[in-house]
Amino acid sequence: PERSAAGIRRTFLDFFQQEHGHLLVPSAPIRPRGDPSLLFVNAGMNQFKPLLLGTVDPRSDMASYRRVVNSQKCVRAGGKHNDLEDVGRGVAHHTFFEMLGSWSFGDYFKEEACLMAWSLLTEHYGIPADRLYVSYFAGDAASGLRADEETRCIWLDIGVPPTRLLPFGLKENFWEMGETGPCGPCTEIHYDHIGGRDAAVLVNADSPDVVEIWNLVFMQYNREVDHRLRPLPQFSVDTGMGLERLVSVLQGKRSNYDTDLFMPLLHAIHQRSKVGPYGGRTGAADQAKVDMAYRVVADHIRTLAVCMADGVHPGMSGAELVLRRILRRAVRFCVEVLQAPQGALASLVPTVTHILGGVYPELHREEDQIMDMINENEAHFLSSLQQGSRLILRTLDRMDDKHKFFPAAVAWSLHRNLGFPLDLVDLMLEERGTQVDREEMDRLIAENQKVAGVQSGDQVMLDVVSLAELRRLAVPHTDDSLKYEYQLEREQ
Ligand code: ATP
Ligand code: MG
Ligand code: MG
Numbered sequence: 123p124e125r126s127a128a129g130i131r132r133t134f135l136d137f138f139q140q141e142h143g144h145l146l147v148p149s150a151p152i153r154p155r156g157d158p159s160l161l162f163v164n165a166g167m168n169q170f171k172p173l174l175l176g177t178v179d180p181r182s183d184m185a186s187y188r189r190v191v192n193s194q195k196c197v198r199a200g201g202k203h204n205d206l207e208d209v210g211r212g213v214a215h216h217t218f219f220e221m222l223g224s225w226s227f228g229d230y231f232k233e234e235a236c237l238m239a240w241s242l243l244t245e246h247y248g249i250p251a252d253r254l255y256v257s258y259f260a261g262d263a264a265s266g267l268r269a270d271e272e273t274r275c276i277w278l279d280i281g282v283p284p285t286r287l288l289p290f291g292l293k294e295n296f297w298e299m300g301e302t303g304p305c306g307p308c309t310e311i312h313y314d315h316i317g318g319r320d321a322a323v324l325v326n327a328d329s330p331d332v333v334e335i336w337n338l339v340f341m342q343y344n345r346e347v348d349h350r351l352r353p354l355p356q357f358s359v360d361t362g363m364g365l366e367r368l369v370s371v372l373q374g375k376r377s378n379y380d381t382d383l384f385m386p387l388l389h390a391i392h393q394r395s396k397v398g399p400y401g402g403r404t405g406a407a408d409q410a411k412v413d414m415a416y417r418v419v420a421d422h423i424r425t426l427a428v429c430m431a432d433g434v435h436p437g438m439s440g441a442e443l444v445l446r447r448i449l450r451r452a453v454r455f456c457v458e459v460l461q462a463p464q465g466a467l468a469s470l471v472p473t474v475t476h477i478l479g480g481v482y483p484e485l486h487r488e489e490d491q492i493m494d495m496i497n498e499n500e501a502h503f504l505s506s507l508q509q510g511s512r513l514i515l516r517t518l519d520r521m522d523d524k525h526k527f528f529p530a531a532v533a534w535s536l537h538r539n540l541g542f543p544l545d546l547v548d549l550m551l552e553e554r555g556t557q558v559d560r561e562e563m564d565r566l567i568a569e570n571q572k573v574a575g576v577q578s579g580d581q582v583m584l585d586v587v588s589l590a591e592l593r594r595l596a597v598p599h600t601d602d603s604l605k606y607e608y609q610l611e612r613e614q
């Protein structure tokens with residue numbers, strides 16, 4: 123069988139389209155249409171939400187869909203599904219990934235769905251059955267939801283041994299799109315990268331050795347605004363498999379980054395950097411940090427290119443703000459860790475196009491514009507960094523014995539006015555043997571978070587919140603910060 127990512131994607135689509143009569147539907151754009159509950163499309167099913175809910179316009183094409191297959195561009199960097207913090211650290215979560223999906227809208231249900239999935243994985247892709255584990259919904263008494271015994275029996279009939287068939291609760295095996303929306307019990311297929319052992323305890327345990335590859339959701343409810351579950355007018359099947367993970371399995375790699383979806387990018391990054399190669403065995407103490415930077419940049423440039431090609435540009439609120447954070451994060455890893463010159467990030471875009479442009483031709487069309495936009499944003503951010511650094515040095519010069527700590531108001535003001543990353547302030551101060559007034563700083567951050575209602579998950583990214591956003595969120599200034607803001611304005 124064809125082992126390139128392109129071939130693996132093709133095999134999935136052909137299997138459902140040609141052998142099982144599914145209609146091939148193109149990927150929806152990454153910006154959700156008419157769904158304010160989402161920042162980005164986060165799963166293949168998003169575009170079919172009206173069909174699942176039974177609210178579809180009967181005159182639309184979609185109204186006639188019964189069996190559908192596609193490969194969907196997804197971004198999980200905000201909202202209920204947010205994997206941003208894992209990117210770089212782990213090797214199985216990306217901000218942008220492709221979800222291979224198949225659907226039955228009121229057509230077949232659990233048994234056929236499980237049979238098709240098992241046949242595709244074990245016969246067409248040739249994955250040994252003894253590397254696979256299957257999880258199913260254990261029920262949840264508090265929500266009045268029963269265990270999915272039906273699905274357990276289906277898998278037993280298919281031949282999955284009881285020791286590889288594992289029950290899990292709401293968190294793992296009851297899939298929900300967001301705070302509201304279609305949901306239902308699911309059954310998931312996991313792959314053991316090592317084999318020859320009983321790895322049941324590693325399923326759903328965040329182990330890099332046993333990874334979830336395919337989720338089969340049995341859509342039966344809608345999660346309402348009041349958090350109640352309302353049964354749907356018809357039951358549907360919604361499956362989603364991460365292409366990057368499937369490709370790592372079929373190419374015999376433990377990491378998504380060691381596949382043909384990422385290797386050309388890692389190579390291109392190396393050509394632009396002054397550090398050793400990805401996964402280099404130079405024995406350098408900071409190799410782990412370098413490798414993480416490679417992964418972050420490779421991940422983020424895909425996300426940037428795909429989002430911009432669909433008209434989501436770095437900006438000041440919502441998805442645009444998330445994209446701006448991703449861009450700035452990528453720039454920092456390029457500059458601070460990989461020692462790549464200005465312009466390096468944008469110059470990676472043609473490599474993304476080379477890898478993904480065949481399936482997502484909008485990348486070709488928008489390539490020049492994407493590169494220009496990345497360069498502009500990068501230049502702006504770098505000049506803010508420079509201005510900020512100068513101001514920190516000047517403030518340090520003026521500090522004397524009276525000042526035990528660096529004034530928090532200055533750090534905060536820099537952050538607010540220039541989007542200067544707070545952790546970079548800490549780093550600069552540490553290098554000069556001092557630190558920011560932590561207590562005062564925490565107070566300023568807490569005050570602003572209270573006003574903004576910022577969730578804890580967003581906290582790590584606060585460093586790159588934009589000026590406009592902070593203005594919108596900010597509490598009235600303390601006298602001190604006013605003073606420093608005034609000073610900053612004069613110095614510019
Ligand atoms: P995980 O538990 O690994 O975070 P998930 O349960 O959140 O995955 P689902 O919502 O079930 O994922 O999505 C279906 C499939 O999409 C997963 O089985 C996985 O193969 C893939 N997937 C999910 N999140 C990511 C991601 N951030 N990057 C790459 N692939 C992903
Ligand atoms: Mg997840
Ligand atoms: Mg999971």
Ligand code: MG
Nearest residue numbers: 294310334337
């Ligand atoms: Mg899952």
